[in-house]
Amino acid sequence: MSRQTRLPVKSAAAKPSPLAAMPTGDWLLLDNQMCFALYSASLTMTKVYKPLLQKFGLTYPQYLVMLVLWEHDARSVSELGERLFLDSGTLTPLLKRLEALDFITRTRDAADERRVIVALTAAGRRLQKQSxxxxxxxxxxxxxxxxxxxxxxxxxxxxxxxxxxxxxxxx
Amino acid sequence: MSRQTRLPVKSAAAKPSPLAAMPTGDWLLLDNQMCFALYSASLTMTKVYKPLLQKFGLTYPQYLVMLVLWEHDARSVSELGERLFLDSGTLTPLLKRLEALDFITRTRDAADERRVIVALTAAGRRLQKQSxxxxxxxxxxxxxxxxxxxxxxxxxxxxxxxxxxxxxxxx
DNA sequence: CATAATTACATTGTACACAATCTAATTGAC
DNA sequence: GTCAATTAGATTGTGTACAATGTAATTATG
Known part of the structure; x- marks a missing residue:
């Protein structure tokens, strides 16, 4: 077979990288990388939130949970996770802190004891207007x-x- | 004085929030929030990198340090921090792991013993082409x-x- | 040149983030 | 109904992030 063969190889001859139009030597330059811009903008964003949320004792991920609950109270941990793209390893300790702050309650679902229902407290609901x-x-x-x-x-x-x-x- | 007074008040009468054009009730909706899109896109991005970098034993922030060093070898910890918007509390343990992987060396600057110079090893330089x-x-x-x-x-x-x-x- | 201020980095403590694993509850197959 | 497979959360371990603090080296000031 010649070097030009284009049989459908494993993950496809598919599209060439959009970077093909750029010199290879520029691919690894930090300031050319959208991902770094994304990453550093995201970190900077949480720093902007910090002093604003500190008044309520919240961190940014905790505030996100509150946003979800303000839209629709009483959701399971996995529903919160799907909405926020976070898993139980992240949410479980975070929710315990929100519970300790008295903004939410965590209750086993009587209908399905595997599920934990996260619901707003009165203080959690009051926080909505203040925020x-x-x-x-x-x-x-x-x-x-x-x-x-x-x-x-x-x-x-x-x-x-x-x-x-x-x-x-x-x- | 009339209500139209515009003395330079504390943090300014300044610009109204760009959200003023949106109903207040929509401000807290998760999917209206650019910051959440930013945050979740950033987390998802690092998940895309994970399997790619795992071949080299690197995490995404460690990879960022390598990018900086490939552009300009031998930089101090604070120079890395300025470039990546990270502080010494994050970088020090991260750099120790990169050192343990034998991709970098950490050496006190003889000219200024407060500074630690981070430099690529041969393995660290070889990694550039592979990545x-x-x-x-x-x-x-x-x-x-x-x-x-x-x-x-x-x-x-x-x-x-x-x-x-x-x-x-x-x- | 003595010492106050600053700088560079390290350390500590809190809080994510997530893979991997564990446990308990539920569902499915027969 | 019984047992395997699945599901929901919790736990463990590793690795960021970062504020606050500590320490040692350097610079600035008089």
Missing amino acids: LTVPQHVSCATECSLPELKALTRQLGDLRAALLRSTSSTG | LTVPQHVSCATECSLPELKALTRQLGDLRAALLRSTSSTG
Whole structure:
């Protein structure tokens, strides 16, 4: 067989990398890497939240759990995990801290003793109104307009979906 | 004085939040929040890297340190930190692991005994060529074109810069 | 040149994040 | 109904992140 053979090899002759249009020597440059921009922007973002959430005693991941519960109270741990893309190893200790703060309760589901139902306390519900200033402050800190924020949100959602496909499938 | 007074009040009458154009009740919805899209995309991204870097025994933050050193060998801990937006509390243990893997050396600077110079070993340099497949694979996983990747990289870099301004200054 | 201030890094403590594993409860196959 | 397979959470171990603090070396000031 010649070197030009293109039989459907294992993970496909498929698409060439989008990087093919760039010199190979530039592939490993930090500032060319979208992933590093993503990673460092995400870390910086949590630093912006920190002082805002500290007033309530919350961390950013804890605040995310509260957001989910404010949308729909009383959800199981796995439902929270699906919504937030986090697993029980992360959520279990986090939820125990939220419980210790008296913002949520954790109760075994009587109908299915494997499940743990996470529900808001009165204090947890009260927190919703008080935390309206948080997205307000953070959105200002982004120095983005609302259309820009919406566009970025969609792009990052699409990116997450694409990356999830590559982890769950053949890769 | 009339209600129109615009004396420079504490943290300014300043700009209204970009969210002002959105119903208040939507501010706390998870899927409206760019920050959650950012956070979850970043976590998903590191999951894509994991199997690719595991071949070399590296984690994603460790890989970032290698990227910096491949661009410019022999840098101090604080230089690495400035480049990666990480502090010594994160880098010190991470660098010790890279040293244990024999990819870097850590040496006190003779000219300034406070500084620790991080430099590549031969194995660390060899890793550069071997890791060219990593950005190739990840860029495919994003399902983005090169112009899309470049645009996202710039947007996220701008976002990080804006967020950094809000943490360092008056906030 | 003595000492106060600063700088560079390390350490400690808290909180994620997640793979791997474990346990208990439920469901399925027969 | 019994036992295997599955499911839901919890636990364990490793590795970030980062605030706060500690220590040693360097620089600045008088």
